[in-house]
Amino acid sequence: MIPYHSLQEASAALGRNLTFAETMWFTYSAQKSDYFLYCHNILFLFLIFSLVPLPIVFLEIRRILPFDNYKIQPKIRLSFNEMFKCYRDVMHMFFFVVGPLQLVSYPSIQMIGIKTGLPLPSLWEISAQLLVYFLIEDYTNYWIHRLLHNKWGYEKIHRVHHEYPAPIGYAAPYAHWAEILILGIPSFLGPAIVPGHMITFWLWIALRQIEAIDTHSGYDFPWNVTRFIPFYGGAEYHDYHHYVGGQSHSNFASVFTYCDYIYGTDKGYRYQKKQLRMLKEESTNGNKQNGGSFKTQNHKAE
Numbered sequence: 001m002i003p004y005h006s007l008q009e010a011s012a013a014l015g016r017n018l019t020f021a022e023t024m025w026f027t028y029s030a031q032k033s034d035y036f037l038y039c040h041n042i043l044f045l046f047l048i049f050s051l052v053p054l055p056i057v058f059l060e061i062r063r064i065l066p067f068d069n070y071k072i073q074p075k076i077r078l079s080f081n082e083m084f085k086c087y088r089d090v091m092h093m094f095f096f097v098v099g100p101l102q103l104v105s106y107p108s109i110q111m112i113g114i115k116t117g118l119p120l121p122s123l124w125e126i127s128a129q130l131l132v133y134f135l136i137e138d139y140t141n142y143w144i145h146r147l148l149h150n151k152w153g154y155e156k157i158h159r160v161h162h163e164y165p166a167p168i169g170y171a172a173p174y175a176h177w178a179e180i181l182i183l184g185i186p187s188f189l190g191p192a193i194v195p196g197h198m199i200t201f202w203l204w205i206a207l208r209q210i211e212a213i214d215t216h217s218g219y220d221f222p223w224n225v226t227r228f229i230p231f232y233g234g235a236e237y238h239d240y241h242h243y244v245g246g247q248s249h250s251n252f253a254s255v256f257t258y259c260d261y262i263y264g265t266d267k268g269y270r271y272q273k274k275q276l277r278m279l280k281e282e283s284t285n286g287n288k289q290n291g292g293s294f295k296t297q298n299h300k301a302e
Contacts, residue, residue, distance in 0.1 A: 002030045002117050010118055022120050025199070034116045035106050037198050041205050042102050048209045049090055053169025056217045057083050060168060070219045072239045076166035086170040097177045101184070108188070113195045121197045133190030133204050134255055140186035141254040146265070148179065149248060157182075167242050172216040173209070186254075211255060231256040240269045 004010040010026055011017055018026065029037055059067050061080055068074075078086075121129075148158040160176040173180070187208060191201055214226065220236040227234070233253050241251040250268040253260050260266035 002026060004030070004118070014119055018118070019120070022118055025120055026118065029116065034110075034198075037116055038106050038109055038114075039102065040202060042099050044202060044206050045098060045102075045209060046094065048206060048213070049094060049170075049173060050087070052210055052213050053087075053172075053217075056169045056219060059219065067219070067221075070221050072218055072220050072236055073166040073243060078164075078166075078168060083168060083170060086164070086168065086174055090170055090173050093173070093175075093177060093180060097180055098173075101181070108192075109201075112192045114191065114198055114201055115196070116198045121200060125196070126200050126203065129190075129194055129196045129200050130204055130207065132194050134208075136190040136193060137186040137208065138253065138255040139259060140189055141183060142252050142259040144182060144186060145252045145254065146249075148182075149252070154246075162242060162245055165242050165245050167216040167218055167239065169213040169217050172212040215254075231258050233257050237269070240272065244268065 002010070004013060004026070007018060007023065007026060010022075057080075060078060060083065145158075147153055154162075157176045157178050161171070161174060161179060164171040164174065175183075187205070191204065211226075214224075215233060215235050215238040217235045218239060220234065220239075224234065226232050233251070233256060237251055237253070237257060241248055244250055250265055251260055252265055257266065260269075
């Protein structure tokens with residue numbers, strides 16, 4: 001809770017006028033407990049899990065051109081009932097695992113020192129911390145994900161997530177309860193090492209889940225802004241991991257691709273990409289040759 005009773009008192013304590021963002025934050029949070037602010041994550045996660053995948057659900061059902069051309073596995077289609085079942089199972093896990101975990105984990109937030117007061121962090125500070133969070137999460141998630149693909153880990157836990165060989169957005173948080181708990185460690189590790197403001201923590205949780213939904217969307221759109229992020233995996237990259245399925249040992253990355261490249265766990269993916277590129281080139285060259293022969297035959301006939 002902010003230890004000031006008025007905007008004037010806050011300004012005097014900071015030695016300057018509050019920014020517009022700080023004024024809005026003070027107005028909203030001054031009379032609210034830190035625990036109540038932390039619990040906003042529950043609402044944010046519910047809205048993200050429920051609303052962010054909806055555009056892809058619409059495309060999956062309607063098959064609207066040209067969007068349908070970017071379906072990564074066009075031969076596999078999920079019906080509305082199948083997607084709703086996935087969402088229902090995710091909500092079941094949300095209300096019985098994720099939500100309660102959020103409610104009881106506040107002492108850990110207090111322990112690492114997540115701030116809720118003033119001043120607010122600058123955009124530069126928020127961006128730098130979010131980058132650190134993504135890098136830490138990505139590296140630790142890589143090894144935990146890889147561990148879950150051993151025989152025992154896959155059969156007992158991780159196979160649930162792989163029930164969708166052609167994933168959709170709702171399949172991002174679809175997993176065994178134990179996997180949700182285990183993969184919560186990489187998500188919490190960044191803020192624990194580099195604690196910031198509650199707003200930064202909110203953004204981190206929201207962006208991480210939106211990114212996971214994006215990589216499980218099943219569609220690879222050329223206008224996706226994530227294409228401009230260096231080493232970003234994306235939907236097409238992670239879709240291969242689900243496509244191979246089983247005890248796959250390829251494309252373990254959650255966000256970036258550098259771990260897979262360094263440790264050699266993207267060789268199957270890169271080989272497939274190479275083969276598809278060669279087939280496409282052969283097809284293009286064959287069409288050109290056939291077109292040239294057709295023109296030559298027409299010229300002789302004339």
